[in-house]
Amino acid sequence: MIKQNLKSFIKYGILAGIIIIIFLSLQKMVVPRFSSTNIVDGFYQEKENDIDVLFMGSSNMFCTIDPVTLYEGYGIAAYDFGSSSQSLNISYLYLKEALKYQQPKIVVLEMLASNSDSYQKLPEEALRWGFSNLKFSPDKYITLYDELGKIDFEYLSYIFPLLRYKDRWSELSKEDFDYLRSDKTNYDKGFYGSSIITEEEVNFDYYNEKSDFELASSNIMALEKIIDLCSKNNIQLMFFKSPTAKNWNCSMSEAILNYSQKYNITFIDYNEYIDDLKLDLKKDFRDLGHLNITGAQKVTEHMGAYLSGNYQLPNRQLDKQGNSWDTALALRKR
Amino acid sequence: MLFNSFDFLVFFPIVVILYLGLPKRIRYIWLLIASYFFYTIWYGLITFLLVSFAWIFFRANSVSDAFQYIYRIFSDINPWTLFDGSLYTLGLEQKECMVLIVSIIILLLVDLVKFRRNQQLDVFLGEQCIWFRWGVLIILFFMTILFGIYGSGYNASQFIYFQF
Numbered sequence A: 001m002i003k004q005n006l007k008s009f010i011k012y013g014i015l016a017g018i019i020i021i022i023f024l025s026l027q028k029m030v031v032p033r034f035s036s037t038n039i040v041d042g043f044y045q046e047k048e049n050d051i052d053v054l055f056m057g058s059s060n061m062f063c064t065i066d067p068v069t070l071y072e073g074y075g076i077a078a079y080d081f082g083s084s085s086q087s088l089n090i091s092y093l094y095l096k097e098a099l100k101y102q103q104p105k106i107v108v109l110e111m112l113a114s115n116s117d118s119y120q121k122l123p124e125e126a127l128r129w130g131f132s133n134l135k136f137s138p139d140k141y142i143t144l145y146d147e148l149g150k151i152d153f154e155y156l157s158y159i160f161p162l163l164r165y166k167d168r169w170s171e172l173s174k175e176d177f178d179y180l181r182s183d184k185t186n187y188d189k190g191f192y193g194s195s196i197i198t199e200e201e202v203n204f205d206y207y208n209e210k211s212d213f214e215l216a217s218s219n220i221m222a223l224e225k226i227i228d229l230c231s232k233n234n235i236q237l238m239f240f241k242s243p244t245a246k247n248w249n250c251s252m253s254e255a256i257l258n259y260s261q262k263y264n265i266t267f268i269d270y271n272e273y274i275d276d277l278k279l280d281l282k283k284d285f286r287d288l289g290h291l292n293i294t295g296a297q298k299v300t301e302h303m304g305a306y307l308s309g310n311y312q313l314p315n316r317q318l319d320k321q322g323n324s325w326d327t328a329l330a331l332r333k334r
Numbered sequence B: 001m002l003f004n005s006f007d008f009l010v011f012f013p014i015v016v017i018l019y020l021g022l023p024k025r026i027r028y029i030w031l032l033i034a035s036y037f038f039y040t041i042w043y044g045l046i047t048f049l050l051v052s053f054a055w056i057f058f059r060a061n062s063v064s065d066a067f068q069y070i071y072r073i074f075s076d077i078n079p080w081t082l083f084d085g086s087l088y089t090l091g092l093e094q095k096e097c098m099v100l101i102v103s104i105i106i107l108l109l110v111d112l113v114k115f116r117r118n119q120q121l122d123v124f125l126g127e128q129c130i131w132f133r134w135g136v137l138i139i140l141f142f143m144t145i146l147f148g149i150y151g152s153g154y155n156a157s158q159f160i161y162f163q164f
Helices: A002-030 A035-045 A067-074 A088-099 A124-131 A138-148 A153-159 A162-171 A174-181 A217-232 A250-262 A293-310 A324-333 B006-021 B024-038 B041-059 B063-075 B094-116 B121-126 B130-147 B156-160
Strands: A053-057 A078-082 A106-110 A236-241 A266-269
Touching: A002 A162, A002 A174, A002 B130, A035 A078, A035 A124, A053 A088, A067 A078, A067 A293, A067 A324, A078 A088, A088 A124, A088 A138, A088 A217, A106 A217, A106 A293, A124 A138, A124 A153, A138 A153, A153 A162, A162 B130, A217 A236, A236 A250, A250 A266, A266 A293, B006 B024, B041 B063, B094 B121, B094 B130, B121 B130
Parallel strands: A053 A078, A053 A106, A106 A236, A236 A266
Antiparallel strands: none
């Protein structure tokens, strides 16, 4: 009897295993590859406990900080771990996820997300970009529930995005199949560089406008969780704001500065450094909200100098056995 | 068709005369065709045509549109649209038509199992070897997941009133 039960158990276990493998493979192929797909999939490929500085936040972060340039100039081993339009509570989720695999010495958080309420319902794309590629974890399910407010088909479709993107089956291309078996290492270390130069006129009129801005309580809650998590893991936290000609003004910077001073956290607002960095408003922006490659190089250079001058960070170019940043740099120069 | 109907009065002499006039080796084909007419196929066909015709009025935006469609059915003779890809612009793309054809074949096979072997599908599958059984289950499961009409983009009532 026991033998027969065991046999059935093994049989149905194998069937379930086959279904799960096919399901996950199909899901990987059918779900579109967002900018965050390469970032998150690449993050999971990183060697454990190898990253010294973790940059977090939305596209404003990963379009601004180029870890390969940081490594080339200062030997800093960094990774941009974020997703487009990321809210602060999702940044907290990303930090928790990152700490399962890495022990960074510094976490640098881009602050754009603090300009809106963290728990207001984000547009669907922002949630998809944020959640689709993270591994299964209770933290992910809890944050999802916080965002969606109920458990229904929509909730399920974030856990299994195949249910949302199934209609892409008729658009599948060779690249979709190849991606399954491809090396998912992100040799840009999360950076998304664009050579596009915006045709719109970039100016900082909006930045200079004052407004009645206060940090939303949901954002304060998320920031406090991030601060607490960093403190428990002996990680130094730093805030920065990328140069942006929209969605951010000086009152917001002031609110962040006040908040960061309360916790003795450094905050660099790069909107105040436009002239110092010699940012060319006609050439260094991809659009009104993001820098292009040349703009990113200038900000990254400043960030590298600041980090190496103010924190005890190892020069990883001296690693005896080489590292993945060496490979990334060699590929960049090829 | 009833024996005491007017239809049969016309039908029977035609069948007999043609039967006697046809060469012996193809008489059985004629008998088969006549039998189909005698039983229900005739009514089935008429019903199908009438319902299809009624759908034109059901789906058209106005009565004049419906008459316009009917007029065009008989005035615009364009059989090449069956071959030049026009059919794929009506709501189902080529790949979706392939899925439709495969699905109809599967449905046909299930019907065959039901009516030829007189078995329910689960009983039939239970008698097959494990590889066949699992293969069918896995294929049907993933076909349902991938091609199923569900999720945020679909509304069941839209499907019922075929707004596609």
